[in-house]
Amino acid sequence: MPNVTVKITDKAGHVATVVKTYAIASSVRTKPLMGASTADNTKFNTLAAALSPAHLECRRTYDGALPTSFNASKAFPDVANNMVSYWSWKPNAVTFATDTAAQTAFSNFLNTVPAGHKLNVITWHEPEDNINAGQFTLVQWKAMIKKVGEIVKSKNRPELRSGICLMGPWTFDTRGAYDLYDWTFTAAELAVIDFVGIDPYRWNPGDPSMQTILTVKESGTGGSATSLSTMTKLAQWGKPVVLSEWGCTRTGTTEADATAWITATYNWMKTWNAGAGIDIEAAIYFNNNLDLATEPRANWELTGTCLTAFKNAVLDANG
């Protein structure tokens, strides 16, 4: 809990101090904020209408380069729709930490966010592949994250937060390459990271439940004696978790099976949050069918009873 310290000093250097501790009621409820991400506003509005009277409480958007102002960002409709924004952007990860002009532009952008609107900034989400490809280093990415967080904190606006987003289970899976990366953060870095996003999916029809994917090591398959499960790994940082993308493939699964998986995911998140440890503060369904001939599994679109199950979850979260 935060502490406020009052220090009284006289001319002779005598000091009296008193410390008062206070609590901020957690913005994390037992029920995660339920939201969605879509390809565009039209599809989002269609989904929102289909879910009515359930109200999507948050939304994930991605702008890439920094917009000229918040009004020009893809997150802007969230203000009128009374939704918490989880907004992604991608500055130059190589130079941002030392590029004062870019930092000033970002600072000015934050100044245009309407007072009171909850904006969660996600900078360079899922950097693993980019780091692996040599586009930038993990050190550069961390330096960028720290600088972005410092700028966000400098606003002294609790409604503005900064976080990171990693792939999630695969990041810590020894069958991939990314578990060998140095995912430790310094105290100064953690001080400006408000939340950690992950993007877990039921990518394959045979994948287990979300609970198993996130709480059993090796993406839910067990196996390695040395790795940690995703939630165990994330707990080391002590930050609330955001499922900044999640979804159930609709290819190779029956509607009934996918519906049950979605319902089970929501129920598990509530159960998880009721326990001790880090919370899942938001879960943003990736409601898209990428319609890829080469990757038919990339269809997580909510239809039929899957849509109904998701609507029921949002309704429950609203309550």
Next chain:
Amino acid sequence: MANPTVTASLDKATYSVGENMILTVVYGDADTQSVTVTVQVTDKSGNQSNPQNVSAVIDPLTVAVTDDSGRTWTRQTDNGTTAVYKAVA
């Protein structure tokens, strides 16, 4: 020289995000005194200037408020013994 004293109280124990938080600080020091020196000049002929008052505080106190969460506490009032600060949760 005496040590200063201080007590502080918050208006609530738990705040909602965005809510105003009020911190009341009561402080003092036995050595702290306000003094007024009156100066009046008289010449050999007995002519006197108007008296001029000069005020000073003996052993004045400074109040510093810090917050380990990074919140900024802004002073609202301070009468020398009681100061009120405000921050946003």
